[in-house]
Amino acid sequence: MAKSTLAAQSAFTDLKTSKHAALTIEVLDDLTMASIASSKGRAEEVKAAIRAAYGVELPTTPERVTGKGIAFIWHGPDQWMAIADRGAGMRDIEVELKPVLAGIAAVVDQSDGRAVVRLSGPRVRDVLAKGVGIDLDPRAFKSNGVAITHASHIGIVLWQVNDAPAYEIAMFRSFADSFATWLTHSAAEFIGH
Amino acid sequence: MPVGDYSIFSVMKEALRGHTGWGPAWRDAEPKPAYDIVIIGGGGHGLATAYYLAKEYKAARIAVVEKGWIGGGNVGRNTTIVRSNYMLPGNIPFYELSMKLWEGLEQDINYNAMVSQRGVLNLYHSDGQRDAFARRGNSMRLHGVDCELLDADAVRKMVPFLDFENARFPVHGGLLQRRGGTVRHDAVAWGYARAADRHGVDIIQNCEVTAFRFENDHVVGIETSRGYIGAGKVGISVAGNSSRVAAMAGMKLPIESHVLQAFVTESIKPFIDGVVTFGAGHFYISQSDKGGLVFGGDLDGYNSYAQRGNMPVVEDVCEGGMALMPRIGRVRLLRSWGRHHGYVDGRQPVHRSHPHQGSLFQWRVVLRRLQGDASGGHVFRASDCTR
Amino acid sequence: MRINCPCCGERGIDEFSYYGDATVTRPDLTSPTAMAEFVAYAFERANIPGPHRELWYHAAGCHLWLVVTRNIATHEILSVESARDVALARNANAKGSA
Structure with missing residues (x-):
C-alpha cells in the first residue's frame, strides 16, 4: 500500500510541553502500538509465542515488561498492549505481531487510536493525585506497575517507567484535549500556566 | 391535653403568656387491643392515609404504628419539592391531585406546612430537549395542568446568575410550573399527625x-x-422497608431499596426564589426559608439500606451544580444525608393487594416523592383501605 | 465503598457499574410458565438488609464482571469473585445434578 502523504498530527492540539524541574511533560507521538487479545483458552500459547519472538514473559498481573525495543503492557485478563518507537523506519508493530500470533490472538493496530504522554519529575504524583484515584505512593505502586483507571473521568492506562518517577499515560485519542485541559489545570500550581 | 385550633388569636394569647399554654400537637398513644384499620409506617404517606381515612370514616378505629418517631424517617430526608410536571397519563392526574391537596392543605389541617408555590423550573439545553419539554408541557395542558415554556431571555429574567453561555450545556430555556414549589417536609408529617390525632387516630x-x-x-x-x-385491615406504607415488612406476610415484591442523597449548605442571603433543575445532568436546587441551599441529584444506583451514600455521586451532584451556577462553588456544604426508598421500574408509587383475594390485606409501597404524600394518602384511602 | 478487583486490586466504586442481583438466572423461554418466571426474574427481589450477591462491572478498569457479596445494611463488602468463575461453577453444578 502506498504511504500516505498526509502529515501526521499530534492528538494534543493545545498541550504545552514542559521541561520544568518540578514536572516534565512530553507527548509521545512517534509510537507504534497494537492490542493483543488472546483467543479463548489460548493465553499460554500467546505467551509462548511472545517468549520465542521477543524473549519476554507476558505479565498476568498489572505490570509492564520490556524487551529489546518493545514493551508489553498488561491490558486486562489475557490482554496486552505492545508498544514500540515507530522511528525513521516506520516500524509497524501490528504487521510485526500478526504472523507471530496468527490463530491464537486478535492483534489490532492502536497507533492512531491512542494518545500517550510521559510525565516525570518530583511533583508528578501531586499532579496526578488531583485526578487519579489510585495510590501511586512508591510503597504501593512501583516501576513497571500498570493501572487501568481514569483521570478526571477520562479512561486511561497508566504505567510507571522509572523511579524518577516517570509515568506514561495512554488514553483514547479523542480524549487527548480533555485530558490536556485537566493536566494543565492540575499542574499549574507547580509549573504555571 | 387536646390542642385547640391554631389561629391568630391563640398565637397572640400564647405570646402574652410566654407560650406556656401549648400542649403536644398529638397524643403519644398507647396501643389498644384492636383497631379497624392499622397503617404501618408513620411517614408522610402513612399519616396522610390515616388522616383521610379518619376524616371520611368517622366511626372507624384507626392506628398508625411507627417503629421510630414521627418525622424521623424519609419524610425528614427529602428536598421538599412539590410539583405535578410529569408527562405520562398515569402520573399527571396523581400528582396533580396532590398539588390540589397541597393548595388547600393548611386550611384543611389547620397547620402551617409552609406550602410555598414558588415555581419549579426545568431547564433545557438543546433544541431536542426543548422539543421534549414542549411535548411534556402539552401533555400537562391536555390534563388540565398549567405550565409555560420559557426561552432563554425569560429564564434570564428569573435566574440571571446561571451559566447561560456554558460551552457544553448552554441554557436555552425552561419549562415552568408556577404552581409547583416547596413544602416544609417535616411539617407535613407533624401537620398530618396532628390532624389525624384530632380525628381520633392513635399514633403509636x-x-x-x-x-x-x-x-x-x-x-x-x-x-x-x-x-x-x-x-381488620392493614396498610403498609414503609418506603424502603417495604420488602422487609411484606416478607413478614410472605410476599415478594418488585422492589429494590436504593439510596438517594441530598445536601444543604450554610445559610446565605436570598438567592434562588424557586426550584431550578439542570437538564444536562442530574441536579436540582432550591433555597430554604432559613437560607440554606437544598439540592440533590441522582440515586447512588446500588441496593442499600444504609441511609448514606458514597463519594462518586457527591462529586457528580457538585459538578452538576458548578456547571449550572458556578457561584455556588464558594458556599460551604453543611450537611449531606441519604434516604432509602423502594424502587420499581418507572419509580412511581405502587399500590398492590395481597394475593389472597378478598382478604383485604393491603400494602402500599411509598417511594421517594414527597409531592405524592397528599395524593398517595388520599388514593390509598380511596382505593385500598376502604374496599 | 471500595471493591477489591481480582485483577486490579482495590479500587473505588467510581470505577465500577452496578448490575443488580447476581442470584437470578434467565428462565427457559419454552417453559409453560415462562411468563411468570420472567416476571420474577426481571422484577421480584428479596431485597432484605444483610448480605446481597450482586453484579458489578469494572467499567473504568479491566472490564471484568464481578459477583460481589455486600451487606446492603452497612455497605461492607464481604467477598469478590469473578462472575465468569461463578457462572462456570453454576453450570457445572447444574450439569452434575441433571
Missing part, C-alpha cells in the same frame, strides 16, 4: 412490627415490639 411511636397474624388467609392483626394489635 416506637412500635415496630415483627409479624403478621392470619386466620383463613385473612389478616387479623400484627405482632409488634409493644405487643399484639388486632386489625
Whole structure:
C-alpha cells in the first residue's frame, strides 16, 4: 500500500510541553502500538509465542515488561498492549505481531487510536493525585506497575517507567484535549500556566 | 391535653403568656387491643392515609404504628419539592391531585406546612430537549395542568446568575410550573399527625412490627415490639422497608431499596426564589426559608439500606451544580444525608393487594416523592383501605 | 465503598457499574410458565438488609464482571469473585445434578 502523504498530527492540539524541574511533560507521538487479545483458552500459547519472538514473559498481573525495543503492557485478563518507537523506519508493530500470533490472538493496530504522554519529575504524583484515584505512593505502586483507571473521568492506562518517577499515560485519542485541559489545570500550581 | 385550633388569636394569647399554654400537637398513644384499620409506617404517606381515612370514616378505629418517631424517617430526608410536571397519563392526574391537596392543605389541617408555590423550573439545553419539554408541557395542558415554556431571555429574567453561555450545556430555556414549589417536609408529617390525632387516630411511636397474624388467609392483626394489635385491615406504607415488612406476610415484591442523597449548605442571603433543575445532568436546587441551599441529584444506583451514600455521586451532584451556577462553588456544604426508598421500574408509587383475594390485606409501597404524600394518602384511602 | 478487583486490586466504586442481583438466572423461554418466571426474574427481589450477591462491572478498569457479596445494611463488602468463575461453577453444578 502506498504511504500516505498526509502529515501526521499530534492528538494534543493545545498541550504545552514542559521541561520544568518540578514536572516534565512530553507527548509521545512517534509510537507504534497494537492490542493483543488472546483467543479463548489460548493465553499460554500467546505467551509462548511472545517468549520465542521477543524473549519476554507476558505479565498476568498489572505490570509492564520490556524487551529489546518493545514493551508489553498488561491490558486486562489475557490482554496486552505492545508498544514500540515507530522511528525513521516506520516500524509497524501490528504487521510485526500478526504472523507471530496468527490463530491464537486478535492483534489490532492502536497507533492512531491512542494518545500517550510521559510525565516525570518530583511533583508528578501531586499532579496526578488531583485526578487519579489510585495510590501511586512508591510503597504501593512501583516501576513497571500498570493501572487501568481514569483521570478526571477520562479512561486511561497508566504505567510507571522509572523511579524518577516517570509515568506514561495512554488514553483514547479523542480524549487527548480533555485530558490536556485537566493536566494543565492540575499542574499549574507547580509549573504555571 | 387536646390542642385547640391554631389561629391568630391563640398565637397572640400564647405570646402574652410566654407560650406556656401549648400542649403536644398529638397524643403519644398507647396501643389498644384492636383497631379497624392499622397503617404501618408513620411517614408522610402513612399519616396522610390515616388522616383521610379518619376524616371520611368517622366511626372507624384507626392506628398508625411507627417503629421510630414521627418525622424521623424519609419524610425528614427529602428536598421538599412539590410539583405535578410529569408527562405520562398515569402520573399527571396523581400528582396533580396532590398539588390540589397541597393548595388547600393548611386550611384543611389547620397547620402551617409552609406550602410555598414558588415555581419549579426545568431547564433545557438543546433544541431536542426543548422539543421534549414542549411535548411534556402539552401533555400537562391536555390534563388540565398549567405550565409555560420559557426561552432563554425569560429564564434570564428569573435566574440571571446561571451559566447561560456554558460551552457544553448552554441554557436555552425552561419549562415552568408556577404552581409547583416547596413544602416544609417535616411539617407535613407533624401537620398530618396532628390532624389525624384530632380525628381520633392513635399514633403509636416506637412500635415496630415483627409479624403478621392470619386466620383463613385473612389478616387479623400484627405482632409488634409493644405487643399484639388486632386489625381488620392493614396498610403498609414503609418506603424502603417495604420488602422487609411484606416478607413478614410472605410476599415478594418488585422492589429494590436504593439510596438517594441530598445536601444543604450554610445559610446565605436570598438567592434562588424557586426550584431550578439542570437538564444536562442530574441536579436540582432550591433555597430554604432559613437560607440554606437544598439540592440533590441522582440515586447512588446500588441496593442499600444504609441511609448514606458514597463519594462518586457527591462529586457528580457538585459538578452538576458548578456547571449550572458556578457561584455556588464558594458556599460551604453543611450537611449531606441519604434516604432509602423502594424502587420499581418507572419509580412511581405502587399500590398492590395481597394475593389472597378478598382478604383485604393491603400494602402500599411509598417511594421517594414527597409531592405524592397528599395524593398517595388520599388514593390509598380511596382505593385500598376502604374496599 | 471500595471493591477489591481480582485483577486490579482495590479500587473505588467510581470505577465500577452496578448490575443488580447476581442470584437470578434467565428462565427457559419454552417453559409453560415462562411468563411468570420472567416476571420474577426481571422484577421480584428479596431485597432484605444483610448480605446481597450482586453484579458489578469494572467499567473504568479491566472490564471484568464481578459477583460481589455486600451487606446492603452497612455497605461492607464481604467477598469478590469473578462472575465468569461463578457462572462456570453454576453450570457445572447444574450439569452434575441433571
